[in-house]
Amino acid sequence: MSLAQRLVLGLSLLLTVPAMAQTLRIGIQSPPSTLDPHWLLNLSNTGALRNIYDTLVARDEEMRLQPGLAESWRVVDDTTWEFKLRPGVRFHDGAPLTSADVAASFQRVPNVPGNPNPYTIYLAGVTGVEVVDDLTFRIRTAGPSPILPTNLTQIFIVPRSVAGKGNPEFNSGEAAIGTGPFRVGSWSTNAPLVMRRNENWWGGTVPWDTASLIPIPVDSARVAALLAGDVDFINNVPLQDAPRIQADNRFFLFAGPSIYAANIYPDVERPNPPGVEAGGQNPMRDVRVRRAMSLALNRDGIARQIMEGYADPTDQPAPPFVFGAIPDRPVPAQDINAARALLAEAGFPQGFGLTLFCSPSRTPRICQAVAAAWTRIGIRTAVEVVPQATFLTRRNRREYGVFLTAFGSLTGETSYILGSQLHSAGTVPGLGTLNFTGLGSPETDALVQRARATLDDTERLTQLRALMQRVVDESLILGVGLLRSVDAGTARLSFRARADEEVQAVRILPR
Structure with a gap:
């Protein structure tokens, strides 16, 4: 490639970055079956809904614990943990996050009627939540619970105003209110989940105006969509196609444990x-x-x-x-x-x-x-x-x-x-x-x-x-x-493969 051609290519890539930063299209193998963050525990749901809702404790790509909505936590005694919430966090509807919202979320988890696979395993041993003040609460357990912070990486927090709503209200979008990097734009079963940037996300700048999770369950079709430019990123790359994608300099393969x-x-x-x-x-x-x-x-x-x-x-x-x-x-x-x-x-x-x-x-x-x-x-x-x-x-x-x-x-x-x-x-x-x-x-x-x-x-x-x-x-x-976690995207994107295999749109960045 001549110097002039490289300059033209570099200029074209530079000019396309702002456009790329507007919309991110992700082809996913298994779409979420619900917008209810406490209904039907599986990867397809938790992975998608983590774009909308947050948890008290977060994880990095290697499963190490990090502060989430809670900025700190400590053991008070064998049956009590105390958590401090981040100040200034707001839900998508503008309501401030308080300890009362945490208590309401915990109360909701085991009480969603007809739940085929509840999140109750993560609250095993929890006997109650005591609200100390707006930003401080204590979790009571039936006995010592050393893995409580780890388990709380899977419990999404919703505002108490919607905690009494059922699965249908969340799926309609009425109750699908979180604190996450994106808010719900539109969704229906087996249709794309379109999400809009949360300008006030506590976690920092969200790089995309819109991010869409597009169901493409057929492996060959998902790869074809990436190669044709119909999507920018795909998860669960079919293993037989991984070498071909890796050899194509238009794309990157993101793989890890x-x-x-x-x-x-x-x-x-x-x-x-x-x-x-x-x-x-x-x-x-x-x-x-x-x-x-x-x-x-x-x-x-x-x-x-x-x-x-x-x-x-x-x-x-x-x-x-x-x-x-x-x-x-x-x-x-x-x-x-x-x-x-x-x-x-x-x-x-x-x-x-x-x-x-x-x-x-x-x-x-x-x-x-x-x-x-x-x-x-x-x-x-x-x-x-x-x-x-x-x-x-x-x-x-x-x-x-x-x-x-x-x-x-x-x-x-x-x-x-x-x-x-x-x-x-x-x-x-x-x-x-x-x-x-x-x-x-x-x-x-x-x-x-x-x-x-x-x-x-x-x-x-x-x-x-x-x-x-x-x-x-x-x-x-x-x-x-x-x-192994194997995803792929255009060469204009960067991403670190996650051990939990979740696709978090806010972690997919334009280069």
């Missing part, structure tokens, strides 16, 4: 769960069968070939960098003969049949590889990819005998996965809320509760790792691969 792992969840409780064909038995109740299912997997091959190198093999259900996970754990190699021997020892020398139910986001190719591996050892496996609209509903009704999905340790600590999935369901408020496989016993429940209440970080780390070791040793949840 993720807190999400592809996990297999076998039903260990019911005698004859759905999709299992074993003469009215449930072989997965036997630890030898579960270990056989684990040993059958070629995790390294799945990471390198199926996931195009954008995953790391693992047999634990959380990344090793998460607090409480097992660091430097060697991944067991595939051992078909040992797996077959375990099946025979458990009384299933001829194997059995089952259906592996699979979530549609990023995991279908992994499911096919798992099914092929299990079939090799005699577990004749069919795969059913369940549409996103019904996957969670069916999971909640326990319509799966075994399923595979991506799960994220959203708090950056294994107490989340252990409290929600290893603890028995329905015995302690807020715990066992994502336990759809029948895990839990009085002994493990007590250990989970003890770890969650241990204030000393070193001791809590030891307890959490011991629980994770039990999960792995007994193949209660089968880790398959650690996913």
Whole structure:
């Protein structure tokens, strides 16, 4: 390229930056299903709604805690935390943020009728909020709660004026009022979420007048939209397309570690769960069968070939960098003969049949590889990819005998996965809320509760790792691969991939 051509190109890029700074178009794989910040906990919702609402405690790209709406917090005693709010923060409707709004938000979380996946896990053990003054409040807990600030990264704050509203009022936009960098412009189910800049955001300058989250669930279509210039940024880049995008100097690939792992969840409780064909038995109740299912997997091959190198093999259900996970754990190699021997020892020398139910986001190719591996050892496996609209509903009704999905340790600590999935369901408020496989016993429940209440970080780390070791040793949840956060955008944008995989428009910056 000649000097003159470089000057023309540089001038053209300079002239386009102000235009770019006006509107940001983001193609997303999974759109939010609601504007209600306390309804249906999942990445699609929390990731989108963090553009509109804020939390008391925030996280950076590597999951480290930072002040959010609360500028500071401290332990008063074993059952009391005191928080100080930032002065001068206002909601989108101009109302000032006060402690009363926090109390109303906390009260709303467990009381949204018909909530299919509530945020109550993050308020487990919280017994009340005491308003001290407009900017000071105290959170009372049933016992020591060392992970409270971590959990509060997931609780969005709304004004008390709308806390009594229901899901329909939030979805209409009437009650969708936050303190975040953007306010709602327009939205309807499966339509773009159009957001307008909040000129008075407490967090600083918002670089875009308008940011739109545009649903493009088909991977090839999302990539095509980026390449054609129809969008400026896309999330969840299809792994087979990552090298092509990375080699094109018109675009950047933004990749980094993720807190999400592809996990297999076998039903260990019911005698004859759905999709299992074993003469009215449930072989997965036997630890030898579960270990056989684990040993059958070629995790390294799945990471390198199926996931195009954008995953790391693992047999634990959380990344090793998460607090409480097992660091430097060697991944067991595939051992078909040992797996077959375990099946025979458990009384299933001829194997059995089952259906592996699979979530549609990023995991279908992994499911096919798992099914092929299990079939090799005699577990004749069919795969059913369940549409996103019904996957969670069916999971909640326990319509799966075994399923595979991506799960994220959203708090950056294994107490989340252990409290929600290893603890028995329905015995302690807020715990066992994502336990759809029948895990839990009085002994493990007590250990989970003890770890969650241990204030000393070193001791809590030891307890959490011991629980994770039990999960792995007994193949209660089968880790398959650690996913990576892979997004892409035009070369005129800069972005740091987030471990939580959220797309925060305010963090996407013009170069």
